[in-house]
Amino acid sequence: MRRFLPCLAVLCLAMTAGRPADAAYVPGHLPDGSYRCEVYMLGMFLTLGDIGIKGSVYQGPSFEGPLFSGRPQQGYNYQINPNGEITWLGPLGGFTSGGNSVVLTQVTDDGETTASFDIVMRHRDGAFTAATCTIRPHS
Template structure:
């Protein structure tokens, strides 16, 4: 029984290591990511962020795509944006953390935790279309 538990634990660790291996190249899969927040019982669109290589632009809700900036992602999937990020970094707002999720290679996403000017935190999820 103890051997079965140990083997199960080792299998779980190897599976978790495999999920993080997707972060090894330090990049999100290219594409357009739609960012939404759940507020007052409905999903609100916060705009699209476009990822191409190590560059991002957006978020954009309408109009032209702004200048592209670099981003970095560490081996744990934490993203550092090396430029502005629209409403997430304006009007007294700041970024707390951005965490990528690549568990399903067909549905990559990342969560942005924003600290608002009043000190409250808001989380949005950006999913590749």
């Protein structure tokens, strides 16, 4: 039995190596697509535009239709840490202009058809707003 326990411990460590403990998201990239961002305010959902994701690059937010469709628009890189927090490595439209800043962006789902993330934004006056961005179905 004494010889068995160290072998079992090594086997368990080998099986869990490289996997984040208690993390719902494995670091990497979100599924490619257009993510509709909305905020619930004054009893209704308000659209804040779409953010396009392709590989490790994002565009938007935009109200002008599909992103990455050949129209010239600046793309910027993003990163996701092991806790599922997104760091935007460029501007994020109205989320980061006019005195607004992004406090946190958290991946809430990384499924191919259900992917989503929440953006917590701080306004110039110090108030906070949370928006949810959900992947749109491919058409």
